[in-house]
Amino acid sequence: MLRFKRDYFVVDIDDQNALLFLTGNHRLFRISRELGDRLRLGPEHLEPQERDAWQGLSERGAFSDENRELLATSSFEDGADLAINVNLTNICNLACTYCFADGGDYGRITNAMGEESVGWIFDFIAANVTPSRRVRFEFFGGEPLANYKTMRDICEKSVAFAAEHDVEFVYRVSTNLTLLPKGAVELFAEHRFIVSVSLDGGRAVQDANRPSKNGRGSFDRIIANVREVRAAGDDVTLVARMTIAQREPTLIDSVRELWELNLFDYFQIYPGVFPADVTTAVPVTVTMGNRELVPASSRRVVNFFLRDGMVEQFRNFLTSYPSLFTAGNRFKGVLEYERTIQMVAEGLFALSFCSGGRTYFTHSPDSSISSCHRLVGDQSFDVGTGPEGLTRPPADWRTTVDSHPVCGGCWARYVCGGGCKQENFADTGDIATLNTDSCQYQLLLTEEVLRLIGRSQPEYLEQDRSPFADLFVSCGRPTMANNRGEIHLDERLTRLFAPVGGVR
Numbered sequence: 127m128l129r130f131k132r133d134y135f136v137v138d139i140d141d142q143n144a145l146l147f148l149t150g151n152h153r154l155f156r157i158s159r160e161l162g163d164r165l166r167l168g169p170e171h172l173e174p175q176e177r178d179a180w181q182g183l184s185e186r187g188a189f190s191d192e193n194r195e196l197l198a199t200s201s202f203e204d205g206a207d208l209a210i211n212v213n214l215t216n217i218c219n220l221a222c223t224y225c226f227a228d229g230g231d232y233g234r235i236t237n238a239m240g241e242e243s244v245g246w247i248f249d250f251i252a253a254n255v256t257p258s259r260r261v262r263f264e265f266f267g268g269e270p271l272a273n274y275k276t277m278r279d280i281c282e283k284s285v286a287f288a289a290e291h292d293v294e295f296v297y298r299v300s301t302n303l304t305l306l307p308k309g310a311v312e313l314f315a316e317h318r319f320i321v322s323v324s325l326d327g328g329r330a331v332q333d334a335n336r337p338s339k340n341g342r343g344s345f346d347r348i349i350a351n352v353r354e355v356r357a358a359g360d361d362v363t364l365v366a367r368m369t370i371a372q373r374e375p376t377l378i379d380s381v382r383e384l385w386e387l388n389l390f391d392y393f394q395i396y397p398g399v400f401p402a403d404v405t406t407a408v409p410v411t412v413t414m415g416n417r418e419l420v421p422a423s424s425r426r427v428v429n430f431f432l433r434d435g436m437v438e439q440f441r442n443f444l445t446s447y448p449s450l451f452t453a454g455n456r457f458k459g460v461l462e463y464e465r466t467i468q469m470v471a472e473g474l475f476a477l478s479f480c481s482g483g484r485t486y487f488t489h490s491p492d493s494s495i496s497s498c499h500r501l502v503g504d505q506s507f508d509v510g511t512g513p514e515g516l517t518r519p520p521a522d523w524r525t526t527v528d529s530h531p532v533c534g535g536c537w538a539r540y541v542c543g544g545g546c547k548q549e550n551f552a553d554t555g556d557i558a559t560l561n562t563d564s565c566q567y568q569l570l571l572t573e574e575v576l577r578l579i580g581r582s583q584p585e586y587l588e589q590d591r592s593p594f595a596d597l598f599v600s601c602g603r604p605t606m607a608n609n610r611g612e613i614h615l616d617e618r619l620t621r622l623f624a625p626v627g628g629v630r
């Protein structure tokens with residue numbers, strides 16, 4: 127018997143309508159609110175006619191379990207390209223209030239990546255390329271453009287390597303774009319870069335959250351550089367990567383301020399995740415030098431979208447989200463939302479939350495290779511070295527969501543994939559013990575995106591979302607098509623369980 131919140135979920139759309147979401151195959155049906163309320167209690171609470179229809183759905187294969195079956199037989203290489211996070215330098219010229227990298231050096235990295243690492247990275251690619259034969263570079267730091275020379279060397283070397291090894295490269299950089307070295311714009315255009323710019327909102331927000339180390343604002347300098355990159359043409363994809371850690375201005379206003387510039391193709395909206403004192407929920411600096419400012423017992427790693435008033439802001443934003451798609455603006459979507467829509471509309475399932483430790487590795491200047499760019503600096507997460515390559519493939523990063531004691535019973539598990547291991551570790555000291563805030567946020571995100579789907583027109587849901595796989599959502603969530611078959615429902619069934627137009 128299917129169970130609510132494990133095998134299916136119900137989302138209210140408005141006073142009359144709700145959606146039934148099936149965990150096992152990501153099918154979606156429009157139902158009445160009353161029917162939804164009874165399904166929340168369990169199928170045994172359905173009225174006789176509804177129970178017949180529920181049985182009819184089952185007989186026609188609507189409750190198939192492709193997501194679980196395919197996940198069980200999948201390998202860590204499925205559904206993802208090899209991705210190399212190239213941690214180019216410890217230098218960062220900003221002093222972001224919530225930086226996870228201790229100002230860029232992760233507490234350990236003390237130099238910039240040098241020439242010997244470039245050779246090691248290509249050796250690593252030759253040894254670990256996935257069957258897709260596509261490889262994504264993520265240039266990262268510190269501020270990666272502070273080591274532009276090595277970045278350029280890698281791009282140049284990749285051209286001959288691609289021809290020799292039958293590999294296709296995707297190039298992406300996570301930058302604050304306060305620097306724009308000579309030649310960078312041309313390099314971005316030549317390699318069709320995805321340039322992800324860390325920018326939290328308009329001038330006031332950005333200058334408060336991400337000031338320069340000398341205390342001056344960074345907004346004007348960044349926008350001038352964004353304009354220069356934009357002028358290179360449509361071969362460069364620009365993503366505004368926003369971290370939201372303030373209530374005012376509201377989320378809608380912050381996004382609109384950047385949207386109005388009409389410079390960015392995509393947005394990524396990330397809630398601030400930071401250590402806070404549990405008694406006050408106020409962000410804290412956990413350490414200063416060797417001195418612990420907040421004892422571990424009263425510290426939590428919290429998600430800002432779950433703090434007072436932010437859930438409402440998030441919901442309001444998703445309600446007005448469709449208004450951002452206009453003919454006069456190049457905006458093509460918020461990555462997280464579009465990727466989630468794609469998983470439901472096209473029937474994809476997550477093989478994991480991210481590719482960390484599977485097909486995604488961070489190479490650092492100290493020659494370490496880590497499972498996760500945010501865990502660089504903690505040697506227990508090192509999985510190899512530049513000269514030796516991968517020496518310790520991390521089995522605990524390759525488990526499936528179904529094997530997790532909590533996630534295995536979660537209705538959103540094949541969308542979420544099991545949560546961010548680094549956020550778990552920061553909060554609980556264990557990559558497998560859930561950070562409850564991070565988990566709640568994934569549930570909120572999935573529920574609100576389902577609601578968005580319920581309000582959307584078929585033409586919007588049918589759009590081609592294939593470019594989103596390369597755009598680095600949650601460190602690259604690996605997905606596969608579940609190949610759910612078409613089901614044929616007669617009028618008796620569709621009257622109660624109507625397929626959602628645009629969901630294939």
Ligand code: SF4
Nearest residue numbers: 533536542544545565
């Ligand atoms: S982290 Fe939370 S939302 Fe994600 S699968 Fe696990 S229980 Fe579900």
Ligand code: SF4
Nearest residue numbers: 480482498546548601
């Ligand atoms: S999703 Fe989390 S665990 Fe995975 S690579 Fe990103 S930060 Fe690391």
